[in-house]
Amino acid sequence: MxxxxxxxxxxxxxxxxxxxxxxxxxxxxxxxRNRDAEFxxxxxxxxxxxxxxxEDGAVLVLRKTAEKSETLLFxxxxxxxxxxxTGFRLGPDAAVDALQIQGAFxxxxxxxxxxTLLADIQCxxxxxxxxxxxDQKFIQAIERIKLKVRTGITxxxxxxxxxxxxxxxxxxxxSAEISLMSQAAKTSAQAHIKAMELVKPGMFEYMLEGExxxxxxxxxxxxxxxxxxxxxxxxxxxxxxxxxxxxxxxGDLILIDAGCEVNHYAxxxxxxxxxxxKFSPQQxxxxxxxxxxxxAAIEQIKPGNHFNDPHEAALKVITQGLVELxxxxxxxxxxxxxxxxxxxxxxxxxxxxxxxxxxxxxYKIKGEWRxxxxxxxxxxxxxxxVAVDEESVDKKWRGIGIRIEDDVLVTNTGHEVxxxxxxxxxxxIEALMSA
Ligand code: GLY
Ligand code: MN
Ligand code: MN
Numbered sequence: 001m002x003x004x005x006x007x008x009x010x011x012x013x014x015x016x017x018x019x020x021x022x023x024x025x026x027x028x029x030x031x032x033r034n035r036d037a038e039f040x041x042x043x044x045x046x047x048x049x050x051x052x053x054x055e056d057g058a059v060l061v062l063r064k065t066a067e068k069s070e071t072l073l074f075x076x077x078x079x080x081x082x083x084x085x086t087g088f089r090l091g092p093d094a095a096v097d098a099l100q101i102q103g104a105f106x107x108x109x110x111x112x113x114x115x116t117l118l119a120d121i122q123c124x125x126x127x128x129x130x131x132x133x134x135d136q137k138f139i140q141a142i143e144r145i146k147l148k149v150r151t152g153i154t155x156x157x158x159x160x161x162x163x164x165x166x167x168x169x170x171x172x173x174x175s176a177e178i179s180l181m182s183q184a185a186k187t188s189a190q191a192h193i194k195a196m197e198l199v200k201p202g203m204f205e206y207m208l209e210g211e212x213x214x215x216x217x218x219x220x221x222x223x224x225x226x227x228x229x230x231x232x233x234x235x236x237x238x239x240x241x242x243x244x245x246x247x248x249x250x251g252d253l254i255l256i257d258a259g260c261e262v263n264h265y266a267x268x269x270x271x272x273x274x275x276x277x278k279f280s281p282q283q284x285x286x287x288x289x290x291x292x293x294x295x296a297a298i299e300q301i302k303p304g305n306h307f308n309d310p311h312e313a314a315l316k317v318i319t320q321g322l323v324e325l326x327x328x329x330x331x332x333x334x335x336x337x338x339x340x341x342x343x344x345x346x347x348x349x350x351x352x353x354x355x356x357x358x359x360x361x362x363y364k365i366k367g368e369w370r371x372x373x374x375x376x377x378x379x380x381x382x383x384x385x386v387a388v389d390e391e392s393v394d395k396k397w398r399g400i401g402i403r404i405e406d407d408v409l410v411t412n413t414g415h416e417v418x419x420x421x422x423x424x425x426x427x428x429i430e431a432l433m434s435a
């Protein structure tokens with residue numbers, strides 16, 4: 001597995017921070033599920049990007065002065081008794097070498113040490129507003145310095161959002177990050193193929209969800225990047241459907257939107273296929289429009305084009321297709337202008353992808369759609385959803401939901417589809433399912 005250079009990530013951030021500043025990034029905290037049971041722990045993506053450290057109960061501090069730039073960690077102390085219950089802790093002593101940082105302390109010391117670390121610092125960068133408890137702690141530390149100004153120390157004078165620096169950095173992926181994302185996409189692609197091979201009318205949606213998780217776990221990747229969507233029949237029209245508990249019927253289309261994480265990096269793939277292995281004429285007609293829209297969108301992903309170009313291309317193909325099939329009537333340009341496609345296509349054609357499935361990074365710069373650069377990764381995911389109660393169209397179209405989603409890397413010369421291993425043409429899907 002590719003190794004992320006976390007030191008380099010910190011180095012770049014420190015370079016971009018203003019002089020005499022501190023950046024504070026807390027780890028994620030454990031969330032209670034019910035009584036003594038907790039949700040599986042997932043490290044905060046910003047914290048992980050800068051440390052690679054996967055424990056809870058920790059805070060990272062990056063400090064830049066004219067004298068030196070340094071990274072300090074507050075983490076849980078070693079505790080033999082607690083480690084019997086909750087597992088190994090790295091502890092501050094071992095953390096310095098393991099994470100290649102300049103100092104580490106027990107998390108118990110943070111209230112006492114934070115004012116010292118912020119003394120004579122001008123600017124505090126944090127993810128303000130993310131976690132009110134931490135905001136409060138940082139502000140209290142600043143207040144404690146203010147009480148001591150008569151001793152000659154100065155308190156920070158500005159509080160800046162860390163997002164513009166850190167999230168712009170995260171938007172452009174390194175070769176190691178691309179390699180992990182490619183591995184995630186390849187693994188998830190194989191899982192989607194498994195689902196197509198295994199499905200039979202009469203199965204329940206959660207069985208396919210289970211197959212996908214099983215396949216990824218058997219490759220060593222236990223965590224989903226998000227809750228899997230397995231929607232059969234009209235459930236495919238529910239954009240964030242996660243009940244996954246319906247029985248699959250003969251004649252249904254099944255929409256699966258699922259992807260695993262590889263070392264915290266996400267994949268996000270959707271395929272839609274017929275439960276019985278054969279698309280009906282209506283399913284085929286709508287599917288081909290979505291597929292053509294996706295090809296048109298992917299074609300637009302290249303350096304120099306802007307983020308909304310794929311969406312605009314997809315809208316043209318979808319609106320044109322819906323007119324040809326009689327689901328919309330009028331001039332294509334006018335229908336797009338009036339957003340007449342919205343009852344059938346109500347989401348955007350993609351989003352950034354990275355450590356988070358809906359990854360960080362601005363979509364617009366000074367009000368203008370941002371221009372693609374090599375190293376960005378995004379999804380291309382057009383769809384058509386005809387609700388069961390959509391009375392404006394003939395009954396034969398109702399209850400059909402289709403989305404096709406791939407993960408696309410912007411390269412120097414164009415793009416690379418990281419999730420290309422899973423088939424998406426009608427012929428290729430029907431051939432795979434009949435094999
Ligand atoms: N799986 C979430 C999305 O496609 O955006
Ligand atoms: Mn997506
Ligand atoms: Mn998705």
